[in-house]
Amino acid sequence: MQNFAEEFRAALGLILTGDSDLWEIVLLSLKVSLLAVLIASAIGMPLGAVLAVSRFRGRRAIIVLINALMGLPPVVVGLVVYLSLSRSGPFGVLGLLYTPTAMIIAQVLLVTPIITALTRQTIETLDDEYAEQLRSLGVSRLASVPTMLWDGRVALLTAFLAGFGRAIAEVGAVIIVGGNINHVTRVMTTTIALETSKGNLALALALGAILIGIAVAVTAAVSVLAGNRGAEQLSHA
Amino acid sequence: MRDFAPDTSPRLSVRNLRIGRNGGTLLNVENLDLTGPGPTLILGPNGAGKSLLLRCLHGLIAPDAGEVCQDGAPLSARHRARQAMVFQKPVLLRRSVAANLNYVLRRQGLSRGDRKMRLEALLHDGGFASKATQSARSLSGGEAQRLAILRALACTPDILFLDEPTSALDPSATQAIEALIMDAARKGTRIIMVSHDVGQARRMGHDIVLMHGGQVAEHATAGTFFQSPETQTARRYLTGALVL
Numbered sequence: 001m002q003n004f005a006e007e008f009r010a011a012l013g014l015i016l017t018g019d020s021d022l023w024e025i026v027l028l029s030l031k032v033s034l035l036a037v038l039i040a041s042a043i044g045m046p047l048g049a050v051l052a053v054s055r056f057r058g059r060r061a062i063i064v065l066i067n068a069l070m071g072l073p074p075v076v077v078g079l080v081v082y083l084s085l086s087r088s089g090p091f092g093v094l095g096l097l098y099t100p101t102a103m104i105i106a107q108v109l110l111v112t113p114i115i116t117a118l119t120r121q122t123i124e125t126l127d128d129e130y131a132e133q134l135r136s137l138g139v140s141r142l143a144s145v146p147t148m149l150w151d152g153r154v155a156l157l158t159a160f161l162a163g164f165g166r167a168i169a170e171v172g173a174v175i176i177v178g179g180n181i182n183h184v185t186r187v188m189t190t191t192i193a194l195e196t197s198k199g200n201l202a203l204a205l206a207l208g209a210i211l212i213g214i215a216v217a218v219t220a221a222v223s224v225l226a227g228n229r230g231a232e233q234l235s236h237a
Numbered sequence: 238m239r240d241f242a243p244d245t246s247p248r249l250s251v252r253n254l255r256i257g258r259n260g261g262t263l264l265n266v267e268n269l270d271l272t273g274p275g276p277t278l279i280l281g282p283n284g285a286g287k288s289l290l291l292r293c294l295h296g297l298i299a300p301d302a303g304e305v306c307q308d309g310a311p312l313s314a315r316h317r318a319r320q321a322m323v324f325q326k327p328v329l330l331r332r333s334v335a336a337n338l339n340y341v342l343r344r345q346g347l348s349r350g351d352r353k354m355r356l357e358a359l360l361h362d363g364g365f366a367s368k369a370t371q372s373a374r375s376l377s378g379g380e381a382q383r384l385a386i387l388r389a390l391a392c393t394p395d396i397l398f399l400d401e402p403t404s405a406l407d408p409s410a411t412q413a414i415e416a417l418i419m420d421a422a423r424k425g426t427r428i429i430m431v432s433h434d435v436g437q438a439r440r441m442g443h444d445i446v447l448m449h450g451g452q453v454a455e456h457a458t459a460g461t462f463f464q465s466p467e468t469q470t471a472r473r474y475l476t477g478a479l480v481l
Contacts, residue, residue, distance in 0.1 A: 132292075133322075138344065151330055152331075
């Protein structure tokens, strides 16, 4: 039976003393997830906005597909990326397997549908309100997209944070394509899984505490932003 | 006495305009010529087709048949670029008061200096100088509608369409809006405005279009319309009878 109080104390010590291994893992996690969400936003936000304002055959099917992809099982994404990047896969020649880049690719695949779907919903709501007025002001449908992306920025930041929350907490895909290699691809979630299995609870607990702290911070930021948006809408009513 | 600029503003004409939905006819206007100085007020009960006609005149809705012409030519993008519309519920961007005005000024290709000067003039003339940085969506209903009209006028439109701009406002806010519109009319902007308010039509209208059942029941100068309306529908409408 382990002494949990001691493990907690040791975990706190690791955090407070700035343990280099611990903070290396935290920084790599943040770097991978932030880059993945930035790339996913660059793809998903324009895509979601165009889906919101355009009308074409098959649009409804694409929306249903993107909504369905929001629930993609991470391990399946990990497997697909693994097969694509493995030596015999179509992109094996790039030599990206077991690198942070492979982890970013997997997270981009997981997060892009979330950001696309949330952006579409946001822009569609704005479009209902703005469409006639912008047309009246001589703004074309395509030119109205940047206007609505800017005016929907608070909701889109919420989408960004939701995507980041998904990416930073993800374990299944990054462990498959990253391999959890020490000082190379080891991130918070994969380290927690590994160290717990090894019985090194102090490091796992320290990383767990930081992960929870990040999750709480992201949730609080989303709540504050959503609250401000609600207040603004209320004041307009 | 209302003084309007000599009538050099564009002339709108409608020929055989028809819009139908689900087998029914929503709008059926054979001939309508909107000319002469001063505002045109479009009156009529709910569902008469007033707002639909306004949207057709502005080119927001394409008719199933017929056409709208401006100065004898079919309505084109060039015409529409010189028109603006204000809606019953003001649609303001989620930005500051100044940014809402700047949005249309930017589209006019003005130099930075000219844009700044025009923005300051608009904020001053519209009474928004002290609220320039305030969120437009935190304005009161009257202020929001005034800003929407000011933004439309910032486009320097030849024609300004207004769809019941004062329907949800109190008398004081209504007075401010009417003053703003009449000032634009005096400066030569053709005003075409939908209203439910007969009193407002008396105060503002140069000519009145009464819509009923998707058709023009009567079109006459304000003096003629209010003193000796030709149709039974107009007489009943003016006496306050329920025109269904």
